[in-house]
Amino acid sequence: MSFLFARDGHLLELGIDGLLAEELSAAERAELDQHLSTCAACQARVDEARALMAQPLPALASHTAETEEIKPPDLEQEWSAANNNRLWVATGVLLAVAAALLVVVLPSGSQPEAFTARGGELSLEVYRQTAGASQLLLDGDGAAPGDTLGFRVRLSEELHFALVGADSNDAVYAIWPPQGGSAAMGPMQAPEQLAAAIQLDATPGIERILAVACDAPFQLSDEQVLSISEAGDAPQVQEGCAQELVRLDKARP
Amino acid sequence: MPPTLDIDQLYRRYGPLVLRRIRGFFRDPAEAEDVLQEVFVRVMESSDSFRGAARPSTWLYSVTTRHCLNRLRDAKRRRELLDEHGTAMGWGASAESAQQPAQLLIKQVWRELDPELLEMAVYYEVDGMSHGQIAELTGVSRRTVGNRLAQLAERAKDIGGGAR
Structure with a gap:
């Protein structure tokens, strides 16, 4: 099951995620690129997502907390x-x-x-x-x-x-x-x-x-x-x- | 998939995607970052199911969606959300799908929806997924998805909304 396109033919958020995470197969990537070449709305969403991806992430505090505290009392x-x-x-x-x-x-x-x-x-x-x-x-x-x-x-x-x-x-x-x-x-x-x-x-x-x-x-x-x-x-x-x-x-x- | 869950690596690679999804539910940046931490705690907890996932981004998407909905389900938060955001759970819906009527519908009836149906409703009405996509994401049959969404459509008729 592909998670590239929504029912209306535009990209799913998951499709954009797959693109940004570089998880798409070559065929999927080609399909997606083809859509982006003709859909300014989806291209804008991808650009917006890329910009967000470029922002720094906060530290993974919960991970630190958990690994330290998993020791039993x-x-x-x-x-x-x-x-x-x-x-x-x-x-x-x-x-x-x-x-x-x-x-x-x-x-x-x-x-x-x-x-x-x-x-x-x-x-x-x-x-x-x-x-x-x-x-x-x-x-x-x-x-x-x-x-x-x-x-x-x-x-x-x-x-x-x-x-x-x-x-x-x-x-x-x-x-x-x-x-x-x-x-x-x-x-x-x-x-x-x-x-x-x-x-x-x-x-x-x-x-x-x-x-x-x-x-x-x-x-x-x-x-x-x-x-x-x-x-x-x-x-x-x-x-x-x-x-x-x-x-x-x-x-x- | 790595044989063991490397949470740091996972966070570095997928954290921004998860945060992007969260921001669709929680507009306040500080709150969204809190939720991001919570989601990754849940990820660590659910590492078994993670290992079986086809694609990390897909698995994380559903985990994040469920977590956000659970959080919003808290009565206090829900009230705040409805007060603050009024018409929208305005996350990045597919370009022309999932505009106001569907979101409005969910907003209007979501108190009455069980968690499973609420999740399906978000995937269908807001994200614009097909029954098959929802079935795969939620681990139920297409038929179940269809039946459950039909319930939502019935409810929409009652309130004059526009489930598609």
């Missing part, structure tokens, strides 16, 4: 931290498209960054919400007191899904579905925002966020959630489940 140290008061909320229904985010209050403290892990059928993104922006958090990142965390989930097919958390005081709480248990969701081609969020308190330690997706309904026990090992091995819920774990270090800015 020192769980041994943090595991038995202090106590956390967890208030949580949760809520609503899926999909950011419509819903106002309900926030929750949890405990914790530190400073976050990056994002998550991903499995074959399930991907989870944890991000810090700030006014008008969101910042993805990676497993092993820090988190700050009062941080509000939001979540995006993608499921490759309809699965039973649960998102739970455990604070540094080993209190386990449900994030999605808010009432606990699991809920049928998916498929989602792109990650969708859950209408639930949590807010971290200032208690130091590791906040563990675990997403599980299974073929059949399931109920996570506190013991299963708390059995997450120091190495980050998530509990075996049942056969055929995908799971993603994100640990946030509330003591590490």
